[in-house]
Amino acid sequence: MEKVLFGYLSLAMLVSALLAVFSRNAVKAVLWVLVMFLHQAVLFLTLQAEFLAAVQVIVYAGAVLVLFLFVVYMINLREELRLPRFLGSYPLAFLAVFGLLVLAAAGLSGYHTAQALGILTPEALLKYGHARLLGEHLFREHLLAFEVAGVLLLVAVLGAVVLVRRIREGAV
Template sequence: MTFEQFIFYTLAAVAIISGFMMITVRNPVKAALWLVLAFVATAGIWITAQAEFLGLVLILVYVGAVMVLFLFVVMMLDINLTILKEGFTKYLPLGAMAAIAIFAMMYLVLGPEHFGTDVTGMPITQAADYSNTKAIAIPLYTTHVYAFILAAVLLLVGIVAAISLTLRRRSSTTVLYQDIDKQVKTLAVDRFRMVQMDSVVEKHIASKSEDDK
């Protein structure tokens, strides 16, 4: 076994164990952390396969942004763990059967007879100055540019739809709204009032004179 094969099998084992722990732990924060470890192991596998761009994007986007957002949302939600624990053993046989069926289908599609080295051959070793970022960008922005733009439009529509569904207008009696136009047209005389106040010394002298009387 070469060193590259050792790294590959180690990262694959870490990814499998992390995925299994993510779906078995009952604490949602720990599940999110196990998912982060699975992402990191998968990114390492992509880097060993000379797909550095995809590995770094997986770490920067999913681990650095998406999973941090998930952790904040999970920690801010008041999740009742007792209810989650009640249905775990109840649906465990059904979940095990579904997992076995999924693994069987994956083996039929991704088995050695379809993706083994005897079928695909050994991977091509690229030169040191090879840029997989350029290799991805050229067909993405030329051959598949329309699909790329369509995916961007769909994501934009999804964002607008999510904001529209969560937007709730409340009455002005319970929520204070900001009127930008009114704030811009506000004059200083409408907001400030000069008040003449006696100093502390004058108040002290006045109170002492009243006491003397």
């Protein structure tokens, strides 16, 4: 049953990602990405990573896609841009894809799983949970980086507010 569920989730994620890439309508592309994010959250749930599933839904499916939708509506696309098809470049494209597949196979040939290091062992994850271990790891070993990232995000938000205020004052 687990393999069937994994097969469905991976196939749904792959199909929805391809539909998002090849969709001509930007809003439909964002909605296909939403479908992909939700399937990925369910995949995290099957791996017993509840915290990652919640972050996937809240941050990516919630905040990031809402931001994408706002950007799509702010640029106000009036008409679709049509470019000529590149009919003569198929042999070159196949050669590039073959080269990338060879590089991927060469990179994966020496792959081996890493050993659990530090406090992030499978036993500790089962005993304490993902969220607690992640919080302890962030606030003990990476406190300075965490605080710097928070300050940078605060400065970015304040900068955006100042820029919008200047634009509104200049337009009035």
